[in-house]
Amino acid sequence: MSRAELFRVLGDPTRLRILALLTREELAVSEIQEVAGVGQSTVSGHLAQLKGVGLVTARRDGAHTRYAAATPEGEGNVLRFVADAPLPEGDAIALQRVLAERESPTPEGLGSDYLPGRSWEALAHLLLSLVPPMRIADLGVGTGRLTALLAGHARQVIAVDRDAAALERLPAGIERRLGTLEEPPLGEREVDLVLLSQALHCVADPVATLRRCREALVGGGKIAVLDLAPHTHAWVEHRLGHAHLGFADLGALLTEAGFHNVTSRVVHVDRRSPAFTTVLAIGVR
Ligand SMILES: C[S@@+](CC[C@H](N)C(=O)[O-])C[C@H]1O[C@@H](n2cnc3c(N)ncnc32)[C@H](O)[C@@H]1O
Structure with a gap:
């Protein structure tokens, strides 16, 4: 050598x-x-x-x-x-x-709540089977695990990402659209639900993105945003490309973008380091 x-x-x-x-x-x-x-x-x-x-x-x-x-x-x-x-x-x-x-290995995802056979994925299938099939735009697909899960229950799933490789990894049957969160490649009133799961923190102007998402929704259609509460882990900026260290009031951003019936609540507090808190905000067009 x-x-x-x-x-x-x-x-x-x-x-x-x-x-x-x-x-x-x-x-x-x-x-x-x-x-x-x-x-x-x-x-x-x-x-x-x-x-x-x-x-x-x-x-x-x-x-x-x-x-x-x-x-x-x-x-x-x-x-x-x-x-x-x-x-x-x-x-x-x-x-x-x-x-x-x-x-101290814990069973996947449920820690001390462990029950044989229960997993977040099985629970997600159960809950998704209770909602009517919808046309869903999933913006920012990441590993595609969530996108694939949705596709098993939706009428149509449109996956949007600027990373062609992330789209290619998706299973067949999902419509892939290469594009940005800032200018999502969606038609006017094309979908019933827009999902932004751990993706909104990547854009510089979240309200502008939310406004574009609103245009893609039918009247009465919903947006669901899962994101982080404010945190101090600056390493997510260079390592994961986050533009925001969480959001202090995700609901207020949705309201500013023109959504109504906005709700916002903490849905997960991770007790293990680095201990992020997850917020779910919903709004209606
Ligand atoms: C953390 S992942 C999303 C995770 C996924 N939604 C989930 O819940 O499992 C963020 C994704 O957003 C994409 N992304 C980030 N900024 C983007 C932008 N400005 N336009 C389009 N895609 C973007 C990345 O390529 C990545 O696939």
Whole structure:
């Protein structure tokens, strides 16, 4: 292995973040994914390159393979500059959380409320089956898990995102429209429901976006916005592209955008670090 190859491998910001984590803890791929917020194939690709130059070793531990930072032969100091620099705040918090979950794993999503067979996904199917099928525009799809869930119960789901890859990942049967939240590619009065789940905080002018969403709704149609209450985690700006650190009054934004019968309430308080609070606001055109 040449020194040039070693520095080429080090010269990637995501690989450096992963390596910095592995100087602190031995981690499985799923744990690195959770802390770094990147997909499995991306993590595996970076690990393969780090392993290729001897910066990472792998150890089998039951069902998992765990990875740790290593010093390539003859390169005694090379890990120091990643090991000595503090982790970015978001990574440090996420790492703490992953390690705490390792200590006391809880059944998915329901913690101490655990009942055999109950999950948020099963409950979501139950609740969605109780509402009449609608035409829904889901703006900002992320992993697409929510979009896919809606599609199982809706008359039509239109998925909007500026990320073509996010749209491509969606299952068949969902209408994909590449576009922005600022100028959503929706026709006048095209849908019964507009959903903005953890997406509104990404736009600079939320009221302008809400006004555009209102135009896409039929009379009596609803908007549902799930977003964060005000918080101080500035790392979400550079790491996740948030333009707002939560919203102090989501209901007031909906009212300003012309919605009526507006309601807004806290629907989830996460007790685990970084402890975000989720607000649900609903408005009617
Ligand atoms: C956190 S994810 C949404 C999560 C998803 N709605 C859910 O509840 O699981 C945010 C999504 O919004 C998209 N996004 C962010 N800003 C955007 C913009 N200005 N226009 C279009 N899409 C945007 C991102 O590409 C990403 O897919």
